[in-house]
Amino acid sequence: MRVRFDIKRYDPEKDEAPYFQTYEVELEGTDRVLDGLNEIRWRQDGTLTFRRSCAHGICGSDAMLINGRNRLACKVLIREVGSRVRVEPLLGFPVVKDLVIDQQRFFQSYRSVLPFLINDEAPPPRERLQSPDDRERFDDTTKCILCAACTTSCPSAWGDESFVGPATIVQAHRFIFDSRDHGAAERLARLSGRSGVWGCRTIYNCTMACPREIEITQAIAEVKRAAVVGL
Ligand code: SF4
Ligand code: FES
Numbered sequence: 001m002r003v004r005f006d007i008k009r010y011d012p013e014k015d016e017a018p019y020f021q022t023y024e025v026e027l028e029g030t031d032r033v034l035d036g037l038n039e040i041r042w043r044q045d046g047t048l049t050f051r052r053s054c055a056h057g058i059c060g061s062d063a064m065l066i067n068g069r070n071r072l073a074c075k076v077l078i079r080e081v082g083s084r085v086r087v088e089p090l091l092g093f094p095v096v097k098d099l100v101i102d103q104q105r106f107f108q109s110y111r112s113v114l115p116f117l118i119n120d121e122a123p124p125p126r127e128r129l130q131s132p133d134d135r136e137r138f139d140d141t142t143k144c145i146l147c148a149a150c151t152t153s154c155p156s157a158w159g160d161e162s163f164v165g166p167a168t169i170v171q172a173h174r175f176i177f178d179s180r181d182h183g184a185a186e187r188l189a190r191l192s193g194r195s196g197v198w199g200c201r202t203i204y205n206c207t208m209a210c211p212r213e214i215e216i217t218q219a220i221a222e223v224k225r226a227a228v229v230g231l
Contacts, residue, residue, distance in 0.1 A: 003027045008088040010095050029079030050099035060147030064099050070149035070209040090152035109164045113172035118183030134179040141174040143212040150206035163199035166206035166216050173219040188227045197224045
């Protein structure tokens with residue numbers, strides 16, 4: 001089928017303002033939006049700029065606004081979106097060029113919650129064991145691929161630049177509830193203010209935006225509870 005792509009373009013070095021550019025591509029219903037973007041870049045317009053790497057929903061690099069929803073271009077089939085596709089960069093962050101946003105603030109926030117295992121005890125000879133029930137406590141949040149779809153769909157994050165955003169809390173959750181980790185108190189202390197978990201207004205946009213179907217709002221609620229009553 002012939003698919004029309006309306007793509008938001010912007011090169012801060014030469015454009016006064018963003019604008020939409022239209023391209024037409026021949027695609028199958030089983031092709032992905034990413035296939036269409038690649039087709040445009042490789043055969044029609046090499047200046048079109050976007051991020052992608054794995055093409056299989058694992059690296060998180062091609063999150064963008066597709067027909068008004070935050071999605072991974074490699075996970076959306078053309079038959080889901082039809083013959084007209086509008087593609088824009090994720091909202092709430094400066095645009096570097098076209099569909100590429102500046103993620104510096106996003107990753108600064110991510111690093112602020114110590115997203116790694118903290119345990120100074122000497123490791124046992126083989127591995128640090130935990131029960132299946134203990135593992136289950138943070139299973140959902142291990143699925144995060146840091147695509148930023150949640151944080152850039154969150155009105156609280158748009159309204160307050162100091163708010164760490166849902167992705168950071170998801171990453172903190174993954175370690176706070178890990179029975180092998182000893183850094184929960186420090187992470188909870190860092191998240192206990194209005195720029196942390198209390199910046200969340202339980203709007204659920206993040207949960208709806210997550211391409212990994214993580215129950216983000218529930219994870220945030222669990223971190224809020226831990227901040228008040230402990231683990
Ligand atoms: Fe992306 Fe989901 Fe992780 Fe947010 S929680 S960064 S939407 S994978
Ligand atoms: Fe890796 Fe889409 S290209 S998630």
